[in-house]
Amino acid sequence: MRTFRTPCANNNGFSTVAAVTALLILVALFLFPRFVESPYTLHIMILFFLSTIMGGSWNILGGYTGQYSVGHAAYFGAGAYTTMILMQYKQVPPWYGIWGGIAIVVVVALFIGSICFRLRGPYFVLASIAVAEIMRLTAMNLKDLTNGAEGILATEIPPFTMGGTVITDFLTKVPFYYIGLVLAILTIIVTWLVQNSKLGYCFQAIREDQDAAHSLGINLTIYKNIALIISAVFTSLAGSFYAVYIGFIDPPTVLALDISVQIVLICIIGGIGTIYGPVVGSLVLVPLSEALRSNLIAQAIFKTGMVSEESGIGVFLKDHLAHAHALIYGILVVIVILFMPDGVLGFIKKLTAKKAVTGDRLTVTE
């Protein structure tokens, strides 16, 4: 009997190394807050987890199923608002509130799906943007429910208790660190499960050629909606998590178009339709955006001593580099996309594939 490789386990040597590495990283991540107490570092890690959850969720619908939604802020915002409204106005603790968020998001997703899945390609993209914008405008104007443009500020998170003992009172960043870590791992596990099941095959077939998939017995409506619901539910969880962690939401921070774009970028940068693409994308984008936002680049230039902080150029850099962070961020993203069309993971894969050329001619693809 001929042996053949399955898409998940390339060969045994590699997967053992990968498994051990993954385990070590996991242990390190779980022990991390014991050794690092700096709230700022923990904050960056939490943002990294959040970004991984958001990218991982989009990846199921956009990366695997090929439905390029640029309206995922709709699900992020719906989760954030539901959990926040329940917590702040109805005294429902967030660990129950998130289920409310999920329920609402499923309804929203099925509604959006019924409109957008009739459309293909750029029309689908535009419709997904339009629906998310409608959600944002609704949140702006439904002042009784959402407090409109003023947003909602969380005054306090109830402590999480189990059988009378307080597990955590959410006063430090540590509980959020662990919640984020667990949700991020959960997102990766779900992606792995999808990729290694009939769902993953049907999703990818739809992505590669919708008509061919249809003619091979795949019910497009059912599978697209399954992908959408998985994707929306995890985006909603990310939104709820964000809302409770930051403690403040308003339409521009949880329902705006740039959130939708940000979510897509995480995957494009890391590698679309791969399990670890969103992780890699977050590893690149979160530090990059933090460095630009906190003006680390200007600081670094001053440190080299080439420009003094007090000189005219120095003042200019200090004033403008921070404000220009969106622009620089955009330019860097464009550069990555131009030179790594399959994301960082695809780029690494190509480099290693070139090395394998001499080994086995059949594995050469390009």
Next chain:
Amino acid sequence: MAILEIKHVSKFFGGLAANSDVSFEMGEGMIMGLIGPNGAGKTTLFNCITGYYPPSRGEILFKGERMNGLQPDRVCKLGMARTWQKVRPLAKMTVLDNVMVGALCRTNSLKVAREMAMEQIRVVRLDLRINFPAGGLPIGERKKLEVARVLATQPQLLLLDEVMGGLNPAESEEIIRLILDIKRRGITQMVIEHDMKAIMRISDRIVVLNSGEKLAEGTPEEIVNNRDVVTAYLGEYHA
């Protein structure tokens, strides 16, 4: 009983009648050749039969059941599968994964699907390519992949749209043998083909389409001796 009955099928695109009032039947286990000049409406007829779009008029019965208005996935599940004239590989997926997608029409288990897929891959002799991305295959192997993938859906009726188009003589010969092999397995086939020699050799009966209408139907001998066919169709080549 006929496995497929086409009854007065017409398909209009705006004012253009791509199929008009086409009727014929197919018996179980046979190979029906479908020929006609470019633009005669052959592919359109396939599209109507397999639910890609509904016929404008007329009726399509598969195993006695009315197929009009059924979606392609339902049609495939009922046992009727088609290949595409312009091949549609799932480019970024491997050859094995492509064929597994077809097999997953009949099972929810990846393990079972993998076995079913390997069986069809061996039939078309793509064993050495299983881990190759489908988008990187040369045309001859893409056509074979197309056939393996529909075979994996376990069809009773197979519709092949120009699977020999663009192939060299050796590759065509391989496909001919494949089609005869599929017939031996008891699968009914309708085959669109431009290569006259090939179609005469493999078909039990032939339907000739011209400008959307059925021009003639009969055994290969009847067709080569039919004057209308010779002038309207073969004349194109032999005039």
